[in-house]
Amino acid sequence: MHFQLGRVPHTFVSSYALLAILSLTACGDDDANSGPGSIGATPSTSPTPTPSPVLYTATEVPFGLTQNRDFDILGWDGWPTSPTPSVIQLRWNATAVEYEMSENGDAQFKRLRLRAGTQSAYDVFAADGSKLTFMVDLRASAAPHSVGNLRIFEGSQAKAYAAFGIGTVAADIPSTGIFTCDFGEDEVGDGSVIFDFSSGVVSGWVRPFWGNGANPPPSLSLTQVAYTPDKTPILDAKFGNSPDNRLEARFYGLQASQIAVRTKGEVTGIMTGVCSS
Secondary structure: OOOOOOOOOOOHHHHHHHHHHHHHHHHHHHHHHOOOOOOOOOOOOOOOOOOOOEEEEEOOOOOHHHOOOOOOEEEOOOOOOEEEEEEOEEEEOOOOOOOEEEOOOOOEEEEEEEEEEOOOOEEEEEEOOEEEEEEEEEOOOOOOOOOOEEEEEEEEEEEEEEEEEEOHHHOOOOOOOOEEEEEEEEEEEEEEEEEEEEOEEEEEEEEEOOOOOOOOOEEEEEEEEEOOOOOOOEEEEOOOOOOEEEEEEEEHHHHHHHHHEEOOOOOOEEEEEEEOO
């Protein structure tokens, strides 16, 4: 093959051009890989936000209520050290689906919000939304129950103890027949009261809580019993031998189907139960 000086065959030019392109491409890849945003770089990601904890949960509607309701109270303030008849006011707000309470009997009702993960522990909030320093342990059930109970705590110190619910109106209390009402509460005690509505005679007993022991303490009979179905409480009595012992009661539900009892002395606290003929 005959070459002329100064000229490069066409096939060689094409080969040189291809090598030059490949060389430039390789250099470009190296620059790209070494700079920010290159194909080989790991993309940055935003941290996953931590969800806020759920502090409160929905409150169960008590006693099958479908509208607002002011509850009837039987309880003790200053419990357990120096119990006096309670001035607590409690109501159900059907629109907000929550309890509202005035712990000292004034017109300033506070909201009760159920703590998440609990069945009875409520935080208390003032009208301005501030959380107050005390809490309420409140227990109530759906219908056919008509009475529940609550305790107020400041830290670990109990301040009040009360039964609440739908009180039986005087006209709905039976006037004939005999009812037996059995009641009790853990860490308080138990008892039973027999109402002879025809004669107005009431008898019964109460005894303190004894835990899981095999031998319960002796029951303390009711004495000096006053039964007044048109007043609240409907029952006022002494029990045992101490003059400081006192028992009071009121009916709840239709036709006096349930009862709440408050006692002080050798048995101090609130007890609830059912009545049957």
